[in-house]
Amino acid sequence: MNFLNKVPGPFLVFLGACTLSFGGLIVKSFEGANLWQILFWRSVFFSIVVLFFLFLNYKKNFFNSIYKIGLPGFFGGIVLSCGYAGYVFAMYNTTVANANFIIQTQTIFLAIFGYIFLKEKISILTIISIILAFSGIFLMLGGSLTSGQMVGNIAAFIMPISFAVLILTVRKYPNVDMIPLQLIAGIGAIILGYLFSSQIMISSYDIFLGFIAGFFQVGLGFIFITIGAKTTPSALVGIIMLTEAILGPLWAWLFINETPPLVVLVGGSIVLSAVVLQFFNRKIV
Numbered sequence: 001m002n003f004l005n006k007v008p009g010p011f012l013v014f015l016g017a018c019t020l021s022f023g024g025l026i027v028k029s030f031e032g033a034n035l036w037q038i039l040f041w042r043s044v045f046f047s048i049v050v051l052f053f054l055f056l057n058y059k060k061n062f063f064n065s066i067y068k069i070g071l072p073g074f075f076g077g078i079v080l081s082c083g084y085a086g087y088v089f090a091m092y093n094t095t096v097a098n099a100n101f102i103i104q105t106q107t108i109f110l111a112i113f114g115y116i117f118l119k120e121k122i123s124i125l126t127i128i129s130i131i132l133a134f135s136g137i138f139l140m141l142g143g144s145l146t147s148g149q150m151v152g153n154i155a156a157f158i159m160p161i162s163f164a165v166l167i168l169t170v171r172k173y174p175n176v177d178m179i180p181l182q183l184i185a186g187i188g189a190i191i192l193g194y195l196f197s198s199q200i201m202i203s204s205y206d207i208f209l210g211f212i213a214g215f216f217q218v219g220l221g222f223i224f225i226t227i228g229a230k231t232t233p234s235a236l237v238g239i240i241m242l243t244e245a246i247l248g249p250l251w252a253w254l255f256i257n258e259t260p261p262l263v264v265l266v267g268g269s270i271v272l273s274a275v276v277l278q279f280f281n282r283k284i285v
Contacts, residue, residue, distance in 0.1 A: 007228075009231035019216070019221035021244040025251045025255055030209055033203075039088045041214065046189075083161070083185075087159045089155040102159075103156060106160035109164035120233055122235055132270060132273065167229045239274060
């Protein structure tokens with residue numbers, strides 16, 4: 001799979017965002033598993049696909065590839081596993097709309113952290129794109145952003161922060177393959193899911209959905225993003241990832257007949273406009 005390194009970074013990030021966008025559809029399709037069980041089984045199959053990817057690429061150097069990520073990669077993996085758990089915790093303690101809106105703040109964290117830690121410049125066009133994108137998301141979800149449930153709302157911020165840490169770690173060490181970081185995150189999420197689940201076993205149908213979620217949706221999605229982020233500025237990664245918020249409702253409309261209201265379509269169009277605008281930005285370095 002070394003051919004992926006020859007694919008333009010922004011395109012790989014876009015593919016990753018498209019793959020991750022099926023998450024909501026898959027979660028809605030589980031018949032009886034709770035969110036901790038979903039976290040456990042998704043993480044099991046996610047870890048398997050990462051293991052397969054690493055063995056395929058490194059073979060005898062498998063353990064060396066894990067060693068090379070060093071403490072920064074290990075730290076990034078632990079933070080990302082906490083992000084997975086934070087998302088699940090938020091889903092228990094706040095509304096899905098609240099959690100989805102808060103998770104989109106990954107764009108802000110990427111731009112700010114990239115400026116602080118990597119000295120990446122933020123052009124005026126990037127700032128305009130971020131403002132435009134968040135205006136669209138607020139239009140889509142702002143009406144359901146209710147007060148209260150503060151614990152869940154705060155927990156939801158762990159996911160975008162952890163995602164920002166992942167992308168910044170990859171960009172800080174572009175010559176180091178950080179895919180093993182995903183293995184650390186997967187194992188950490190398995191442990192957390194097991195600890196917080198009173199019952200691990202679920203129906204064969206739900207296990208199959210866990211396979212789809214872990215192996216394809218999350219597994220391939222984060223592999224694409226991790227590789228693509230090596231050559232894609234942090235702010236641009238964040239803007240491209242906003243497409244996940246648009247495609248998710250689209251899949252729900254196509255496959256489970258959830259028709260989005262007009263305000264969602266208008267807000268989604270604004271976000272997509274921000275993504276397109278960002279592609280024309282030539283000043284991001």
